[in-house]
Amino acid sequence: xxxxxxxxxxxxxxxxxxxxxxxxxxxxxxxxxxxxxxxxxxxxxxxxxxxxxxxxxxxxxxxxxxxxxxxxxxxxxxxxxxxxxxxxxxxxxxxxxxxxxxxxxxxxxxxxxxxxxxxxxxxxxxxxxxxxxxxxxxxxxxxxxxxxxxxxxxxxxxxxxxxxxxxxxxxxxxxxxxxxxxxxxxxxxxxxxxxxxxxxxxxxxxxxxxxxxxxxxxxxxxxxxxxxxxxxxxxxxxxxxxxxxxxxxxxxxxxxxxxxxxxxxxxxxxxxxxxxxxxxxxxxxxxxxxxxxxxxxxxxxxxxxxxxxxxxxxxxxxxxxxxxxxxxxxxxxxxxxxxxxxxxxxxxxxxxxxxxxxxxxxxxxxxxxxxxxxxxxxxxxxxxxxxxxxxxxxxxxxxxxxxxx
Numbered sequence: 001x002x003x004x005x006x007x008x009x010x011x012x013x014x015x016x017x018x019x020x021x022x023x024x025x026x027x028x029x030x031x032x033x034x035x036x037x038x039x040x041x042x043x044x045x046x047x048x049x050x051x052x053x054x055x056x057x058x059x060x061x062x063x064x065x066x067x068x069x070x071x072x073x074x075x076x077x078x079x080x081x082x083x084x085x086x087x088x089x090x091x092x093x094x095x096x097x098x099x100x101x102x103x104x105x106x107x108x109x110x111x112x113x114x115x116x117x118x119x120x121x122x123x124x125x126x127x128x129x130x131x132x133x134x135x136x137x138x139x140x141x142x143x144x145x146x147x148x149x150x151x152x153x154x155x156x157x158x159x160x161x162x163x164x165x166x167x168x169x170x171x172x173x174x175x176x177x178x179x180x181x182x183x184x185x186x187x188x189x190x191x192x193x194x195x196x197x198x199x200x201x202x203x204x205x206x207x208x209x210x211x212x213x214x215x216x217x218x219x220x221x222x223x224x225x226x227x228x229x230x231x232x233x234x235x236x237x238x239x240x241x242x243x244x245x246x247x248x249x250x251x252x253x254x255x256x257x258x259x260x261x262x263x264x265x266x267x268x269x270x271x272x273x274x275x276x277x278x279x280x281x282x283x284x285x286x287x288x289x290x291x292x293x294x295x296x297x298x299x300x301x302x303x304x305x306x307x308x309x310x311x312x313x314x315x316x317x318x319x320x321x322x323x324x325x326x327x328x329x330x331x332x333x334x335x336x337x338x339x340x341x342x343x344x345x346x347x348x349x350x351x352x353x354x355x356x357x358x359x360x361x362x363x364x365x366x367x368x369x370x371x372x373x374x375x376x377x378x379x380x381x382x383x384x385x386x387x388x389x390x391x392x393x394x395x396x397x398x399x400x401x402x403x404x405x
Contacts, residue, residue, distance in 0.1 A: 004048055004279070004302060004306075004310055005279070005300045005301065005302050006279050006280045006281050006300040006301050006302050006303065007049075007279070007280070007300055008048040008049060008279040008302065008306060008310075009048065009049050009050055009276050009277065009278055009279065010046055010047070010048055010276065010277040010279065010306055010309060010310075011046060011047050011050070011276045011277070012044065012045075012046050012065075012221075012222075012272075012273050013045040013046050013047055013057055014045045014220055014221065014365075015042060015043075015044065015045070015062065015216035015217065015220045015221065015222065015223065015365075015367070016042065016043040016044070016045050016059060016216070016355055016365055017040050017041070017042045017043075017215070017216040017365055017366065017367050017368070018040065018041055018043075018341040018342055018345065018351055018354060018355065018365075019038070019039055019040055019339070019340040019341045019342075020039045020040065020041050020234050020340055020341070020342055020343070020344070020345035021039070021340045021342070021343045021344075022039040022234075022235065022340070023230070027206070027208070028229060028230065028235055031229065031235070031237065032235070036237055036238060036239050037229060037235050037236060037237045037238070037239075038235070038236055038238075038368040039234050039235050039236075039340065040215065040234065040236050040345075040368055041234055041342075041345030041346075041351065042061075042062040042214060042215050042216040042223065043059050043060065043061055043062050043348075043351065043355075044059065044060055044061070044062045044064075044065035044066070044223070045057050045058070045059045045316065045355075046058055046059070046060075046065065046309070046313075048279075048310070050276070054316075054317070054359070055315075055317045056315065056317075057315070057316050057317070058310065058313040058314060058315050058316065059313060059314060059316055059348075059351075059352060059355065060309060060310075060312055060313035060314075060348075061194075061312070061348070062214045062215070062216065062223050063193070063194030063195065063196075063213065063214045064194060064308065064309065064312060065223075065272075065309055066190070066194060066214055066223050066269075066272055067190050067191055067194035067308075068305050068306075068308040068309045069268075069271075069272040069277060069305070069309075070186075070190050070265065070268045070269070070272055071187055071190060071191075071305070072277070072305040073268050073271055073272070074183055074186050074187065074268060075183060075187070077167050078183060080163065080164070080167065080169070081164070081167060081169035083284055084160075084161075084163075084164035084167075084169035084170070085169060085170070086284075087156045087284065087286060088164075088170060090156050090161075090286045090288065091156065091160075091161035091164055154282060154283065154284050154285070155284070155285060155286075155287040156284055156285070156286055156287065157287075160284075182264055185252075185254070185256055185261050185264075186261065186264055186265055186268075189261045189262070189265055190265055192212075193212050193213055193214065193225060193265075194213075194214060195213075196211050196212075196213045196228065196231060196232060196233035197211060197212045197213070198210075198211050198231065199211065199212055199245055199246065199249050199258075200249060200252070200253075201248075201249045201250050202245055202248055202249040204229075204240070208229065209231075210227050210228070210229065210237075210240065210245055211227070211228040211229070211230065211231060211233050212225055212226070212227060212228070212233075212242050212245065212246070213225075213226060213228050213233030214226070214233075215236055215367075215368070215369050216365075216367045216369060217367065217369050217371060217376065217378075218367045218369050218370060218371055219367075219380075219384060220365060220367055221273065221385075221386060222269065222272075222273040222377075222378055222386060223269070223272075223273070224242075224369050224371070224374065224375075224376060224377060225242035225243075225262065225265075225266070225377065226242060226369055226374065227239075227240040227241065227242055227245055227374075232345075232346070234345055236368055236369070238368065238369070238370050238373055238374060240374075241373070241374045241375045242262065242374070242375070243259070243262065243375050246258040246259050246261075246262045247259040266377035269377040269378060270377070270378055270379065270386065270387070273378075273386060274386050274387070274388045275388075277305065277306065277309075278303075279302045279303050279305075279306035280300075280303065281300075281301040281302060281303045281304075282303075312348070314348055314349065314352050316352055316355055316356050316359065317356065319349065319352035319353045319355070319356040320353050320356075341354050342354055
């Protein structure tokens, strides 16, 4: 296969859930046998280009996929503002030049209106025409150079500078008391839940700690925040919802409502599973910088977000499906109290092997999550399909959390 680079486009294919070997804890076993818990591990299957087939489908931990996409969406404005500040002088120079050109045009119009002789006006028009032709020639030459440079980078232009102003990128950072930047809180929450987050200030009816992690929704087309009974987030329970647990937990160590953080994170979930992610690493340059050199041999680098998803991912078709089938047959002869797919849900190669085997055998994947009792982060149409979002810009960088007193 060709090595993945910046030309890749990641699109979600399906959610994969496998059962794992449960531990020997009696309480866990009782919950599993009673049907209120299930030992599962969830994964994201995805394509890396719009023309990909099932042989090119990859898979990675569901938390890794969700974390990368949500953080990318949430940090979009902040990353743009960092570029805006880097090229702030360029944008201000373009703005000043535009104002000077506008003033010069107004002055020229006034002079033309004051001219009394038709001959002088005609002569002025001819000179103006010659000047315009000269400017067009210069612009044509500059355009050819910019066209070549755009193969390696994108030039800073008026539209980019306008977006910098719209997003208030040049405003001084404010650290007002009683306000916390939502991006930091959101990023921390997503990273923690992707790895399996213990919920502080909360215990179940037996006094045990509970955890929040990622699980496949019952539709198999998206992830949900689910409650787990173990620190590895493998024993999912359907007796508790993430929303209820986090609401009862109150505030985190920064005094921010956990329920509010959860609500903001859920707002990004729809976009994570309904949009395609471009892997192009966008580079900008100042078109007025004479030192900029186009590198025809420059590699088409992959963006950091796509790297976070693909670096640990594997191609499902490359996994040893036959070995998984043989292992499955051997396990049928063993005396065990629970039938599971894999022993170690953290071993991606082992999981991928059984997934490849199931897909080749035409087996379907089952999902434990129940939206009716555990809630959902998504909007769906009458047919149950996810509603696509037109606006991918996420929330404004000005959104903040309130401190709980």
